[in-house]
Amino acid sequence: MLRTALTTAVVALAAAAPAGAASWERVAPGYAAFSIDQRGPGGELVFAGHERPVACDDPEADFLDDALFESCLRAATASQDCQAVGCHLYRLGTDGSVSRIAEPGDGFGFYDVRLSADGTRMAAVAVSGGRSSDTSRLTTLNLDGSSSRTQAVTGFTAGTAPLGRSGFLAGAGQGRLFRAADSGGFRAVRGPSSCVIYRVSTDGPRPVVTGYAGTFVLSRDRGSARRIGPGGEALWVSRDGRTIALAASISAGRDVRMLVSRNGGASWSNTPITDPTGEDASPARFIVGEIAGSSAGDLWAVGGRRDQPAARVWRLNGSNWERVEAPNPEGPHPFSDIVVGEGGRPVISSLQGIFRLEG
Numbered sequence: 001m002l003r004t005a006l007t008t009a010v011v012a013l014a015a016a017a018p019a020g021a022a023s024w025e026r027v028a029p030g031y032a033a034f035s036i037d038q039r040g041p042g043g044e045l046v047f048a049g050h051e052r053p054v055a056c057d058d059p060e061a062d063f064l065d066d067a068l069f070e071s072c073l074r075a076a077t078a079s080q081d082c083q084a085v086g087c088h089l090y091r092l093g094t095d096g097s098v099s100r101i102a103e104p105g106d107g108f109g110f111y112d113v114r115l116s117a118d119g120t121r122m123a124a125v126a127v128s129g130g131r132s133s134d135t136s137r138l139t140t141l142n143l144d145g146s147s148s149r150t151q152a153v154t155g156f157t158a159g160t161a162p163l164g165r166s167g168f169l170a171g172a173g174q175g176r177l178f179r180a181a182d183s184g185g186f187r188a189v190r191g192p193s194s195c196v197i198y199r200v201s202t203d204g205p206r207p208v209v210t211g212y213a214g215t216f217v218l219s220r221d222r223g224s225a226r227r228i229g230p231g232g233e234a235l236w237v238s239r240d241g242r243t244i245a246l247a248a249s250i251s252a253g254r255d256v257r258m259l260v261s262r263n264g265g266a267s268w269s270n271t272p273i274t275d276p277t278g279e280d281a282s283p284a285r286f287i288v289g290e291i292a293g294s295s296a297g298d299l300w301a302v303g304g305r306r307d308q309p310a311a312r313v314w315r316l317n318g319s320n321w322e323r324v325e326a327p328n329p330e331g332p333h334p335f336s337d338i339v340v341g342e343g344g345r346p347v348i349s350s351l352q353g354i355f356r357l358e359g
Helices: 002-016 066-080
Strands: 024-027 031-038 045-051 088-092 098-102 109-115 121-127 135-142 149-154 157-163 167-172 177-180 186-189 197-201 208-211 214-218 225-229 232-237 244-249 256-261 286-295 298-305 312-316 321-324 337-340 346-350 353-357
Touching: 031 337, 031 353, 045 109, 045 346, 045 353, 088 109, 098 135, 109 157, 121 157, 121 167, 135 157, 135 167, 135 177, 149 177, 149 186, 157 177, 157 197, 167 197, 197 232, 208 225, 208 232, 214 244, 225 244, 225 256, 232 256, 232 286, 244 286, 244 298, 256 286, 298 337, 298 346
Parallel strands: 031 109, 031 346, 286 337
Antiparallel strands: 024 353, 031 045, 045 088, 088 098, 109 121, 121 135, 135 149, 157 167, 167 177, 177 186, 197 208, 208 214, 214 225, 232 244, 244 256, 286 298, 298 312, 312 321, 337 346, 346 353
16 A cells, blocks of 8 residues: 555656746755755755655656665655654755765754855754754754754754854744854853744844744844744845845744835735736645745745645745746645755755756
């Protein structure tokens, strides 16, 4: 039964590939990623993910082969909960070579990784048992895996963001913040509120965080905060702090609406997601994994549908998020992360692979 189901799923993925779609190139064949980051425009990638044999996506694969079946079954299991089964940190060179940088160990799995501003260090979040875990770890390390420093954290820890030359800032539950100084490890610092912090952005003049209680601009010492909008799960801030894009939570069930501010959060515009038919998305229809852009005028978002298996890529056209054809749009896993690199070309990731837009 399992063999039949696995074969059926692979055939369905192949059949779902849209004709005439945007040209996406799979990078790092044989790997899938929950989180990615890029070292400068067109530079190498780092990602938190796991191995996914290329043959597992081949509709003509012989799943009667015990070794292949077991390998693909493990990959499928990992894709159910990458965080819980032990995703590793990898480095993808510009020549296409992949090397493993670090292993989480002890039943933990990496699910978030970010590069420092100077591209010399990484910060990664690992959890045991998924994002609802009551234990997490914040790790800083060099790109070759050396000089690793780990801080254990009680409760959920959100993603990290670069701070200064080679430091980082991370948010966690109960409004806690953790800071890693240049070349140092994380330590607890004063936070803005008692809310769970889901995203941190340090791209603007001051850090911006978003979570259950709202979206806040932090003071220079990060000890106080000014609320500028509703809470959300995906966040992008321009260099001047004027443009803020937010996937805002509007219910405990994590239904979202897409909001954009062009005046630093003083006011917000609703920017709905549309299907190719032009039908507006109801709040419950889509989930948004991440927002990224090369500038305030070139914003992208990734995610999927909540009501059925789907993987989606959208681009903001000024007033709404238009769907861009994506690889395996009816695939079983939504896209979870995006970076926009050289020439405004996005690189997207999910537990079905890593893809770069060509042309």
